[in-house]
Amino acid sequence: MVDQAGIFEKLKDTPLFHKIGYEDFLKMMDCWNAQVKTYLPDETITRSGEADYDFEIVVEGGAFVYQESYFGVRTLLRAKGRGESTTIGTEEFLDDGMHYVIVANGQTMTLVFDGKKVLGACEHPCPFHTQMLANMVVVLRRAHYRMFEHLVHVSKRTTRAKLLSYLSTCQQASHASKFETPFNRQQMADYLCVDRSAMCSELSKMKKAGLIDYDGRWFKIIEHPAEDRLA
Amino acid sequence: MVDQAGIFEKLKDTPLFHKIGYEDFLKMMDCWNAQVKTYLPDETITRSGEADYDFEIVVEGGAFVYQESYFGVRTLLRAKGRGESTTIGTEEFLDDGMHYVIVANGQTMTLVFDGKKVLGACEHPCPFHTQMLANMVVVLRRAHYRMFEHLVHVSKRTTRAKLLSYLSTCQQASHASKFETPFNRQQMADYLCVDRSAMCSELSKMKKAGLIDYDGRWFKIIEHPAEDRLA
């Protein structure tokens, strides 16, 4: 059994709890009807349509979020890492028309709030309530933008265009002409939704064509490609 | 010149202003240092790096959000419809590492809040502040999930897999075996990032193969495709 202080310790450094102190946390636990739940590995935590108004945060362990098709075929959307604490709920809870399943990744402990209270207008607004909502907005915006970047890259029709779109973004983020990618080749191929070997081959061609230069994870974009390849 | 009452009239029915009354609105205008701005068609409203902490809402007109590559090549991310009011800012403002440009779509009027006050903890928390943040979370979550669905479809390697993924989602949302899509063929092809004619051709094959049936925008999924095509 873990006490409230123990739970707070595991959450306090996450972006969602930015500027939330222990006293705020205690009030929150009371005000939002917090409940601690534990799950066995692979146990279903929740699915769309059930308890849509709960707001559940991973305290310990982790969770997988799957999209579920009409026929029950699942596609892995996101992994909530063990010990990463935050926000199953911040990004997925409380909406209609979503079809997902959330499954525990190993032994998992969560904190469940009453979502109606979280998103409802308080008669006696508390500072922590406003702060938590502001934190949620920040966390959501970041995730939203990352996903949009991803979609922009994947939307390109050819492997070359996908690579240029992605590498251009990396270069921008690095603020330098030479930059290092966080992915190895397989991960980069998965991220861009192309075949790894085909991607390697395309990288070779681009190097020979003088478009880019690279060595391992270090890349450099040399020439400005025709606009229509990037657009 | 439009007065505050006129602005409120244009915003009050949007999701972002759910449960926000006129008195709340007036307080908000004061508390968050609201300023009204107008833009000429195609005028740049803002770009990443400039005024990152402002929170700007379209009151009248509209806006295009572009991603901008290292070389200045722009990709259209999103169109904020004329008169649709809400939320340039709700989804894009206040983050680092975003490279975008926002351009007015026709004559446009906006409302600019001080983002630091919007996301900052208030010393004297107001009910409208909490309500607005809760509204932002709802709006963001919805947009986030829609984008995720989009990414799931586009991530599939073949046109057939993209179609099945998309149609499966439509079928789920309709709660019926037969359903109508909101897109015409060209829009559907753009959404799935494939060529229209190739998509039409693939639809024909799928119909002949007995996987689906369709007539115009009406579709029906007949057989469960092999799991590996959908996964």
Added chain:
DNA sequence: GGAATGGTGTTGTAATTCCAACATCTTATC
């Protein structure tokens, strides 16, 4: 050292997609 492992690059073939062009059908519009 030798073997195993994981990351990377190359190649050839089969499959898929893009692209352009055209045919068909429906729906305005006059």
Added chain:
DNA sequence: GATAAGATGTTGGAATTACAACACCATTCC
């Protein structure tokens, strides 16, 4: 009815990708 415009379906050749198989290199482990 005649015409135009728009959406949809079809086809064939060129371009691109997926897939499988293998070579190469560095690291790790015994």
